[in-house]
């Protein structure tokens with residue numbers, strides 16, 4: 001068994017152990033989809049700076065398959081374009097911690113052939129997991145910049161998935177491919193935009209982190225109601241219209 005496969009199995013086991021309940025389909029997705037092709041480099045914090053870590057060595061592999069967030073863009077500077085001395089600023093894109101991804105994917109309850117819209121492609125790793133769960137033909141993922149979507153699309157192709165990867169503002173005009181059975185945001189939102197409810201089929205599910213931070217905080221989990229609103233919980237206390 002290769003070191004990469006061993007690390008991937010350990011991560012899937014850690015993700016399963018860390019969650020109170022996790023569907024076997026989500027655990028299988030983590031077993032089947034490698035994380036390392038999506039994070040050939042990431043930033044590590046060094047005082048006030050974010051310094052790029054590159055290279056396929058043991059330390060890199062351990063970090064890639066740890067249940068941790070990996071920052072990949074700071075102040076709009078993609079880690080693969082960063083100088084070796086590092087950059088300062090605020091993290092603007094990352095690969096979410098796998099444990100949190102697993103809980104969100106579990107809440108999303110993706111079925112084969114579901115039409116899925118992901119807001120926040122980032123590295124493309126979560127999109128790859130969505131492709132494994134739904135099938136790539138019905139997955140659409142969007143992010144803010146050409147740099148992010150081009151890199152993610154290339155890596156998704158490398159691992160054998162060809163979903164629609166688009167540069168778009170998730171708060172703007174919804175992409176083609178809807179209405180969607182499942183909508184997931186990987187960036188935090190203050191409230192679920194009306195457009196997402198409109199783009200979701202009745203009985204469909206929306207999952208999003210609520211708050212201001214990149215990725216973290218409480219997660220809202222809504223089911224689209226026949227009256228057009230959303231019922232659910234996690235980040236809210238009743239229907240959201």
Ligand SMILES: C[S@@+](CC[C@H](N)C(=O)[O-])C[C@H]1O[C@@H](n2cnc3c(N)ncnc32)[C@H](O)[C@@H]1O
Pocket residue numbers: 092093094095096119120121122123124125126127142143144145148168169170171186187214215
């Ligand atoms: C936590 S990261 C993405 C994690 C990603 N799913 C992964 O597996 O790597 C959140 C992403 O949301 C993107 N984002 C933030 N606001 C957005 C918006 N309004 N529309 C689309 N993407 C957005 C950021 O650029 C960032 O790449």
